[in-house]
Amino acid sequence: xxxxxxxxxxxxxxxxxxxxxxxxxxxxxxxxxxxxxxxxxxxxxxxxxxxxxxxxxxxxxxxxxxxxxxxxxxxxxxxxxxxxxxxxxxxxxxxxxxxxxxxxxxxxxxxxxxxxxxxxxxxxxxxxxxxxxxxxxxxxxxxxxxxxxxxxxxxxxxxxxxxxxxxxxxxxxxxxxxxxxxxxxxxxxxxxxxxxxxxxxxxxxxxxxxxxxxxxxxxxxxxxxxxxxxxxxxxxxxxxxxxxxxxxxxxxxxxxxxxxxxxxxxxxxxxxxxxxxxxxxxxxxxxxxxxxxxxxxxxxxxxxxxxxxxxxxxxxxxxxxxxxxxxxxxxxxxxxxxxxxxxxxx
Amino acid sequence: xxxxxxxxxxxxxxxxxxxxxxxxxxxxxxxxxxxxxxxxxxxxxxxxxxxxxxxxxxxxxxxxxxxxxxxxxxxxxxxxxxxxxxxxxxxxxxxxxxxxxxxxxxxxxxxxxxxxxxxxxxxxxxxxxxxxxxxxxxxxxxxxxxxxxxxxxxxxxxxxxxxxxxxxxxxxxxxxxxxxxxxxxxxxxxxxxxxxxxxxxxxxxxxxxxxxxxxxxxxxxxxxxxxxxxxxxxxxxxxxxxxxxxxxxxxxxxxxxxxxxxxxxxxxxxxxxxxxxxxxxxxxxxxxxxxx
Numbered sequence: 001x002x003x004x005x006x007x008x009x010x011x012x013x014x015x016x017x018x019x020x021x022x023x024x025x026x027x028x029x030x031x032x033x034x035x036x037x038x039x040x041x042x043x044x045x046x047x048x049x050x051x052x053x054x055x056x057x058x059x060x061x062x063x064x065x066x067x068x069x070x071x072x073x074x075x076x077x078x079x080x081x082x083x084x085x086x087x088x089x090x091x092x093x094x095x096x097x098x099x100x101x102x103x104x105x106x107x108x109x110x111x112x113x114x115x116x117x118x119x120x121x122x123x124x125x126x127x128x129x130x131x132x133x134x135x136x137x138x139x140x141x142x143x144x145x146x147x148x149x150x151x152x153x154x155x156x157x158x159x160x161x162x163x164x165x166x167x168x169x170x171x172x173x174x175x176x177x178x179x180x181x182x183x184x185x186x187x188x189x190x191x192x193x194x195x196x197x198x199x200x201x202x203x204x205x206x207x208x209x210x211x212x213x214x215x216x217x218x219x220x221x222x223x224x225x226x227x228x229x230x231x232x233x234x235x236x237x238x239x240x241x242x243x244x245x246x247x248x249x250x251x252x253x254x255x256x257x258x259x260x261x262x263x264x265x266x267x268x269x270x271x272x273x274x275x276x277x278x279x280x281x282x283x284x285x286x287x288x289x290x291x292x293x294x295x296x297x298x299x300x301x302x303x304x305x306x307x308x309x310x311x312x313x314x315x316x317x318x319x320x321x322x323x324x325x326x327x328x329x330x331x332x333x334x335x336x337x338x339x340x341x342x343x344x345x346x
Numbered sequence: 347x348x349x350x351x352x353x354x355x356x357x358x359x360x361x362x363x364x365x366x367x368x369x370x371x372x373x374x375x376x377x378x379x380x381x382x383x384x385x386x387x388x389x390x391x392x393x394x395x396x397x398x399x400x401x402x403x404x405x406x407x408x409x410x411x412x413x414x415x416x417x418x419x420x421x422x423x424x425x426x427x428x429x430x431x432x433x434x435x436x437x438x439x440x441x442x443x444x445x446x447x448x449x450x451x452x453x454x455x456x457x458x459x460x461x462x463x464x465x466x467x468x469x470x471x472x473x474x475x476x477x478x479x480x481x482x483x484x485x486x487x488x489x490x491x492x493x494x495x496x497x498x499x500x501x502x503x504x505x506x507x508x509x510x511x512x513x514x515x516x517x518x519x520x521x522x523x524x525x526x527x528x529x530x531x532x533x534x535x536x537x538x539x540x541x542x543x544x545x546x547x548x549x550x551x552x553x554x555x556x557x558x559x560x561x562x563x564x565x566x567x568x569x570x571x572x573x574x575x576x577x578x579x580x581x582x583x584x585x586x587x588x589x590x591x592x593x594x595x596x597x598x599x600x601x602x603x604x605x606x607x608x609x610x611x612x613x614x615x616x617x618x619x620x621x622x623x624x625x626x627x628x629x630x631x632x633x634x635x636x637x638x
Contacts, residue, residue: 092546119623119626126383127622129383129443129447130573131618131622134616134618137612138615141608141612254451257447260444266449310455310457312452314451317450319445322444323430326441
């Protein structure tokens with residue numbers, strides 16, 4: 001019996017250094033590429049990377065809540081607004097140092113997250129989606145009223161406390177957005193392997209069974225809501241600085257839907273999927289612009305419909321991926337890898 | 347505030363309640379028939395109005411246009427169910443809801459591209475007239491017709507659900523689809539019928555609102571607000587739809603009068619959040635509906 005047990009372990013230890021070596025090389029190469037990107041890549045691409053990184057933060061947060069814990073949410077725009085307007089409050093009105101802003105945003109996001117998540121303790125599925133929908137309209141209304149009574153349509157100015165312009169600014173955003181985005185992805189991957197992560201998965205699959213097995217369903221759901229909305233609020237804080245002028249109409253229902261599109265397209269419950277989805281969805285407006293630009297003789301009606309075409313694509317992507325590739329781009333990737341390996345074997 | 351404000355609120359609420367009854371039925375019928383939630387219901391409302399308008403503006407008789415609009419939208423709803431919702435049976439409910447959200451996202455820009463973003467003033471071949479009711483309430487003919495259509499449709503649905511064979515089968519199918527199908531009920535057909543009825547309800551609502559006010563893709567937002575009366579009444583309760591509609595219409599009317607139209611709409615969303623927090627199955631719904 002002893003020999004049988006020892007053999008595979010011995011094999012594993014023999015193989016392990018090689019795997020580890022390969023993995024570390026990959027990680028180092030990735031870090032090198034990411035660190036060099038803002039200096040090598042064309043500025044336009046760096047701009048896109050900035051936006052992808054920013055979107056990744058929100059996509060990961062939504063994916064933990066919806067993809068892992070199974071709580072439908074269309075509330076990303078609302079939580080971003082909470083973060084952005086908290087930032088305005090902290091910096092423009094309370095005149096506190098900049099680093100307080102994300103902390104305050106996280107706290108405010110957490111509080112709103114608990115309120116919106118409370119119905120989740122009694123209801124399931126799409127009912128919850130409606131509760132986040134309500135949050136969307138209520139939060140935006142409050143923000144609108146505040147804006148009307150103070151600064152009006154011009155919006156709240158939120159200048160960065162540095163003297164940077166153009167390319168330097170694009171690089172600054174890169175260093176501000178990419179590390180938190182990577183942190184979020186790693187945190188999600190690790191969270192999935194913790195007790196909390198497994199409890200969330202169980203709640204998604206069957207919450208009555210989870211409760212029966214001793215999972216505190218109410219607490220786990222609320223934790224998911226709070227954590228997710230805190231991260232999205234911090235993202236909203238970063239976004240507020242990125243746009244520089246905060247207005248209530250930045251945080252539309254369509255923005256919230258675009259995040260749903262990200263996790264559906266990328267892959268529900270997958271950390272890497274969140275990145276892929278964020279990249280895909282972020283690239284759509286650029287792609288549509290390019291495509292329309294290919295037809296200089298296009299009727300002006302088409303040009304004015306660019307925004308409509310983008311939305312149409314968002315919707316189409318959501319429907320198509322749920323129907324035909326429920327595992328998203330990650331699923332396609334997996335299948336491609338498997339096909340490639342099996343081809344090599346045959 | 348205003349001395350003659352209350353009659354105006356009452357008049358406005360009656361018309362709005364009629365519209366909400368139709369929209370709320372649009373949401374409730376889906377749950378009643380298939381335990382599903384179609385986020386594109388609001389878009390169906392706007393689309394139904396556009397389709398009816400497109401037919402009427404091409405010289406077709408108004409009543410024929412309405413009838414044709416109902417048929418086309420029923421067909422479209424049935425196709426939607428069969429085409430994109432039915433294939434998801436056995437997958438988490440999440441999927442079907444997200445697909446309907448995707449549909450909703452697609453339909454608004456599609457309508458913008460086809461009919462343009464500028465609201466259309468619909469010239470119907472009738473003259474509106476004004477009626478002075480007791481207590482200073484002033485109602486327009488179109489308003490009265492809207493409220494009446496809402497009431498009659500609600501009555502028809504109630505009778506249909508309670509007394510016809512198909513109506514009872516619909517209730518059975520929503521209660522337990524598997525059991526119902528084993529008893530020989532054509533569950534799939536029943537679900538298609540439920541979706542078609544829902545589309546008819548919102549098409550009528552959209553057409554009425556387009557004639558009273560204006561025709562624009564923004565009608566979808568009113569359709570979305572229709573979740574409030576449906577939820578307040580109970581998402582699986584036909585009776586609740588009419589009660590919820592009156593309550594929501596009155597609250598929205600008061601908030602609009604003493605505040606702004608935006609406050610009225612946000613008040614409706616606040617109602618939704620409160621209902622979800624306090625009594626998720628609404629006034630007349632069954633607790634089971636909230637556990638779908």
